[in-house]
Amino acid sequence: DVKVTQSSRYLVKRTGEKVFLECVQDMDHENMFWYRQDPGLGLRLIYFSYDVKMKEKGDIPEGYSVSREKKERFSLILESASTNQTSMYLCASSGGRRQETQYFGPGTRLLVL
Amino acid sequence: GDSVTQMEGPVTLSEEAFLTINCTYTATGYPSLFWYVQYPGEGLQLLLKATKADDKGSNKGFEATYRKETTSFHLEKGSVQVSDSAVYFCALRGTSGTYKYIFGTGTRLKVLA
Numbered sequence: 001d002v003k004v005t006q007s008s009r010y011l012v013k014r015t016g017e018k019v020f021l022e023c024v025q026d027m028d029h030e031n032m033f034w035y036r037q038d039p040g041l042g043l044r045l046i047y048f049s050y051d052v053k054m055k056e057k058g059d060i061p062e063g064y065s066v067s068r069e070k071k072e073r074f075s076l077i078l079e080s081a082s083t084n085q086t087s088m089y090l091c092a093s094s095g096g097r098r099q100e101t102q103y104f105g106p107g108t109r110l111l112v113l
Numbered sequence: 114g115d116s117v118t119q120m121e122g123p124v125t126l127s128e129e130a131f132l133t134i135n136c137t138y139t140a141t142g143y144p145s146l147f148w149y150v151q152y153p154g155e156g157l158q159l160l161l162k163a164t165k166a167d168d169k170g171s172n173k174g175f176e177a178t179y180r181k182e183t184t185s186f187h188l189e190k191g192s193v194q195v196s197d198s199a200v201y202f203c204a205l206r207g208t209s210g211t212y213k214y215i216f217g218t219g220t221r222l223k224v225l226a
Contacts, residue, residue: 004156100145
């Protein structure tokens with residue numbers, strides 16, 4: 001089975017702190033994604049990556065950056081956390097062009113005070 | 114751009130009732146269509162998918178048929194169980210060559226014993 005793990009299930013940070021969310025997948029997938037999930041808004045794509053060191057902005061990249069130094073790891077960075085970034089963050093991965101299914105991690109619930 | 118619209122919840126049913134969750138989409142060409150399910154405290158997992166018109170995806174008693182003429186992918190189950198209580202997301206993967214997925218806002222299902 002594909003396994004996508006996220007570094008924390010719950011996280012509490014202060015406004016202005018730099019926050020790192022880590023995601024690791026064990027299936028040698030090329031594509032990795034970061035979403036945030038908010039009630040009534042569903043999933044919104046923040047950033048995605050289709051190869052090591054490659055990244056593409058999603059629909060709501062403002063206030064976030066990402067890093068993909070190794071194929072299995074995709075990090076989401078909040079440079080200066082704000083209260084409006086309180087949310088559930090979901091990481092996902094998928095294989096190459098012919099593999100369409102996304103596999104999700106359990107999510108990180110982030111609270112910014 | 115591409116979009117997915119699904120019925121708002123919550124949907125509350127008694128055990129063994131018939132379930133329909135409506136999903137319609139807007140996209141150019143022939144996108145792939147998905148239903149994902151999110152159980153409490155977990156990430157999303159693929160429930161079923163269909164990749165071309167008139168395909169029927171099925172899994173765990175759930176079914177959905179890709180209807181190009183009505184741009185719909187409604188989820189159905191003949192007899193729901195308490196364990197089906199979850200949030201259901203309709204999603205599409207477009208044909209524009211990117212790896213982006215578009216998710217609906219989710220429909221919460223609660224099944225009562």
